Amino acid sequence: MSLPRKNPRLEWIARNRLHPDHAQVMAEQGASASPSQWMGPAGLVRRDPHRIGSIGPNGIKRIDRSGLLSSQAAASPGRQAKSEPQKPLVTIDEPAFIIAVVPDMAGGELTSHDRDVLGMARQLADADPARQGAVLAVVFGSHRETRFEHAGVDRLLHLGDERLEGYSPERRLGQLEALEREYSPERWVFPDSQLGGAELGRRLSVRLRERPATQVWQLLSRDNEWACECRGARERSDIVRTLPRCILALEECAEPVSETRHEVRAVELEGSVPEAMIRIDNLGQVAVDPASVALGEAEFILSGGNGIKNWDRFHHAAVQLRAAEGASRVAVDNGFMPRERQVGATGTWVSARVYIAVGISGAIQHLQGIERCNKVVAINRDMGCDMVKRADLAVIGDAEEILEALVALIDQKRTEEARHEAA
Amino acid sequence: MKRHESMASGSSGLSVAVLVSTGRHSLTGRPGRADQDARAVELALNVENSHIRLFHAGEPGEECREALRGYLGMGIDSISLIEQSADADVSAALEEILRESKPGLVLTGTQAEQGEGSGLLPYMLAESLGWSLIAGLVSIESIEGNQATILQALPRGQRRRLKVRLPAIATVDESAARARQSAFGPAQRGRIDTISHDSSTDEALAGLSIKAARVRPKRLKIVKSKSARDRFKAAAAKSEGGAGQVLSEVSAQEGAEAIFKLLQDENVLSI
Numbered sequence: 233m234s235l236p237r238k239n240p241r242l243e244w245i246a247r248n249r250l251h252p253d254h255a256q257v258m259a260e261q262g263a264s265a266s267p268s269q270w271m272g273p274a275g276l277v278r279r280d281p282h283r284i285g286s287i288g289p290n291g292i293k294r295i296d297r298s299g300l301l302s303s304q305a306a307a308s309p310g311r312q313a314k315s316e317p318q319k320p321l322v323t324i325d326e327p328a329f330i331i332a333v334v335p336d337m338a339g340g341e342l343t344s345h346d347r348d349v350l351g352m353a354r355q356l357a358d359a360d361p362a363r364q365g366a367v368l369a370v371v372f373g374s375h376r377e378t379r380f381e382h383a384g385v386d387r388l389l390h391l392g393d394e395r396l397e398g399y400s401p402e403r404r405l406g407q408l409e410a411l412e413r414e415y416s417p418e419r420w421v422f423p424d425s426q427l428g429g430a431e432l433g434r435r436l437s438v439r440l441r442e443r444p445a446t447q448v449w450q451l452l453s454r455d456n457e458w459a460c461e462c463r464g465a466r467e468r469s470d471i472v473r474t475l476p477r478c479i480l481a482l483e484e485c486a487e488p489v490s491e492t493r494h495e496v497r498a499v500e501l502e503g504s505v506p507e508a509m510i511r512i513d514n515l516g517q518v519a520v521d522p523a524s525v526a527l528g529e530a531e532f533i534l535s536g537g538n539g540i541k542n543w544d545r546f547h548h549a550a551v552q553l554r555a556a557e558g559a560s561r562v563a564v565d566n567g568f569m570p571r572e573r574q575v576g577a578t579g580t581w582v583s584a585r586v587y588i589a590v591g592i593s594g595a596i597q598h599l600q601g602i603e604r605c606n607k608v609v610a611i612n613r614d615m616g617c618d619m620v621k622r623a624d625l626a627v628i629g630d631a632e633e634i635l636e637a638l639v640a641l642i643d644q645k646r647t648e649e650a651r652h653e654a655a
Numbered sequence: 656m657k658r659h660e661s662m663a664s665g666s667s668g669l670s671v672a673v674l675v676s677t678g679r680h681s682l683t684g685r686p687g688r689a690d691q692d693a694r695a696v697e698l699a700l701n702v703e704n705s706h707i708r709l710f711h712a713g714e715p716g717e718e719c720r721e722a723l724r725g726y727l728g729m730g731i732d733s734i735s736l737i738e739q740s741a742d743a744d745v746s747a748a749l750e751e752i753l754r755e756s757k758p759g760l761v762l763t764g765t766q767a768e769q770g771e772g773s774g775l776l777p778y779m780l781a782e783s784l785g786w787s788l789i790a791g792l793v794s795i796e797s798i799e800g801n802q803a804t805i806l807q808a809l810p811r812g813q814r815r816r817l818k819v820r821l822p823a824i825a826t827v828d829e830s831a832a833r834a835r836q837s838a839f840g841p842a843q844r845g846r847i848d849t850i851s852h853d854s855s856t857d858e859a860l861a862g863l864s865i866k867a868a869r870v871r872p873k874r875l876k877i878v879k880s881k882s883a884r885d886r887f888k889a890a891a892a893k894s895e896g897g898a899g900q901v902l903s904e905v906s907a908q909e910g911a912e913a914i915f916k917l918l919q920d921e922n923v924l925s926i
Contacts, residue, residue: 470869
């Protein structure tokens with residue numbers, strides 16, 4: 233056994249900051265990155281207070297222990313951008329079993345629902361260290377997701393056949409059946425979503441003659457056996473059952489993976505897939521008139537209140553912006569808008585991505601109705617009103633002038649774009 | 656047999672079967688129509704030149720009959736009630752009935768309002784009958800021969816057009832047209848024909864524990880930071896700190912540009 237040896241001379245030099253060799257000795261001793269901190273001979277971390285801190289505005293040296301200054305410095309453009317902390321990479325070479333996940337990949341990217349479902353699959357795969365499983369994600373068509381490794385994907389089966397692009401449940405089902413034959417995953421996990429997961433998951437479980445757990449919102453671990461809690465009877469009941477092979481999980485069913493990176497090793501289907509019988513022909517998405525979209529599910533809402541005097545102009549702006557129209561209670565009561573367009577606690581609770589409130593002061597009932605909106609833009613004369621306080625962007629001024637300028641701007645961009653395309 | 660010929664020729668219209676379940680009023684709990692199934696009946700009533708039949712498989716009790724009268728009140732003459740025990744798996748009985756009656760189109764809700772409500776039944780029927788399956792039907796645009804053009808619901812009010820080969824089983828989405836009101840007189844005059852059918856017990860369902868739904872816990876915002884200061888800041892932060900940007904004393908043009916930039920960043924403008 234080797235004893236830790238001290239070198240008293242080097243220690244003396246290290247203590248003596250005025251020694252000519254001090255900097256060199258410090259550099260040798262402390263293998264750490266920062267010169268102000270090193271591992272002492274006794275295994276304790278030593279810090280040199282003379283090397284940290286900065287001179288404050290009154291000429292006195294300040295040591296900032298709160299992290300305030302350093303975080304400010306990191307945010308300043310002079311320093312390089314703070315890189316993402318490196319997470320440990322997990323590789324699973326010989327998994328005991330496979331958990332297959334079929335994410336929706338709306339717009340070619342993992343949705344937050346997909347991440348939750350992958351987090352659930354990760355839980356199932358990692359439950360027993362003696363029997364480590366791997367998560368296999370199946371992606372159809374082209375995608376532009378670059379962060380599979382952070383979402384907890386060990387294996388990626390990318391089926392890039394262009395016929396699998398878009399809505400093609402029958403062909404996709406054929407591929408999943410081939411996957412079942414080759415890998416026979418221990419469990420199949422789908423997001424129970426309208427984007428396709430609900431349909432594909434049910435189709436597959438019927439084809440495999442498995443009774444799936446649908447609308448799973450929680451995993452339960454009961455004496456070394458998995459169980460799950462599902463919503464049933466249209467959100468009216470909770471059903472607790474042992475976890476079956478096919479799982480269709482709701483949003484927020486589990487925490488997404490955040491601590492580790494995974495390998496994303498590409499795998500392929502080896503056997504040939506028999507041609508599926510196609511009974512459904514996809515004729516593509518239909519252009520939907522935004523005004524006809526129910527207010528509760530509209531993505532972009534232009535809402536008007538008492539501050540609007542010229543309603544024709546408001547309707548024109550809504551058409552130009554291609555936004556669904558909403559209204560405050562006052563505007564509806566005064567007969568400018570139909571009752572079904574009322575936003576708020578007494579009307580519709582909206583969940584738009586962007587909500588533009590024009591001339592709405594923001595009664596508490598109205599603010600409750602827009603609670604779930606992502607971004608709120610207020611256009612108002614009154615700077616002190618509650619809507620301005622709630623808004624992510626508030627523009628103070630005459631509502632009609634601003635709307636008109638906005639419409640003109642959009643018109644201009646559209647004509648530019650059209651000219652660009654023509655050229 | 657006669658009906659089968661008529662469907663094949665397509666001259667005397669399409670035969671539409673609607674599988675209806677019983678629902679409950681959300682507040683009073685009184686038995687009534689199930690919302691999505693009522694929408695399915697509404698869709699069927701709007702198919703031109705069609706022959707509609709309604710089927711319900713379940714326990715023939717007083718509550719069930721009261722609920723079914725809700726559908727009769729929409730202007731339907733009769734409903735076929737397939738007698739089953741309370742804990743039965745109705746898929747086998749429905750499959751047999753559909754195989755016999757050979758409809759061109761079968762409509763049903765996406766999810767039942769009672770029982771397990773997994774929404775699996777139409778998939779099982781489509782699989783065992785070998786018919787097409789349409790998920791989330793919103794409206795039927797046209798039916799020509801054995802091809803139907805339909806609209807399918809997507810999230811956020813979007814729609815997708817599909818061409819489907821008939822016979823098909825369609826689940827009707829809740830964004831389909833609202834069902835007409837149920838009138839009392841026709842509801843009382845309509846017939847409920849019972850068809851006796853032996854039922855097979857759904858044993859897997861009997862093993863499940865079903866309770867009234869409880870409120871799902873809100874997801875906690877977990878801050879995984881090494882620094883105590885960051886964790887404290889996240890825990891002590893107010894939910895809404897008025898962090899919004901306020902542009903006062905700007906010209907209308909500047910204000911519009913700021914809004915335009917936000918709309919572009921959020922990608923809601925279609926240019």
